[in-house]
Amino acid sequence: MGTPLPRDPIADAQRNWERHGWGDVAAPMAAITAIMRTQQILLARIETVLKPFGLTFARYELLALLSFARSGALPMNKASALLQVHPTSVTNAVDRLEKAALVARSPHPTDGRTTLIELTAEGRTLAKKATAALNAEVFGKSGFGADDVDHLIRVLGTFRRDAGDFTDE
Secondary structure: OOOOOOOOHHHHHHHHHHHOOOHHHHHHHHHHHHHHHHHHHHHHHHHHHHHHHOOOHHHHHHHHHHHHOOOOEEEHHHHHHHHOOOHHHHHHHHHHHHHOOOEEEEEOOOOOOOEEEEEOHHHHHHHHHHHHHHHHHOHHHOOOOHHHHHHHHHHHHHHHHHOOOOOOO
């Protein structure tokens, strides 16, 4: 982070929206812009913690997902769906993680069209270490109070569900 600004540019933008006659959408614009800025801040914190492990957040997410799988392996298309990213993004992450010997590709035992991604022992160890660092340095020091976290989970969960991100089955 650089030097803090003397005032909130998003609040300034909201006032500008109101002055230009867009008062009915000024608050939602400010909220959405604040969410986007918050995402940038949090991602920068996460990337800083993961850098010593040679990971980006996208690669870490894949390692973490595989570490939660019962067998430590998932079909690539299932990983893509669970991470909610394009299959090409998973392929790129797997390419890098495979070069680092953190995952291995293998053919699916019953479906010849499917490739499995499997966590290696080195990948499992690195995922554990990176998770411990993220828990200590980011998730445990989020800057949000407990009530705020619960409220954010509810508000953002409702938005995501209504946007078609998931269903409550």
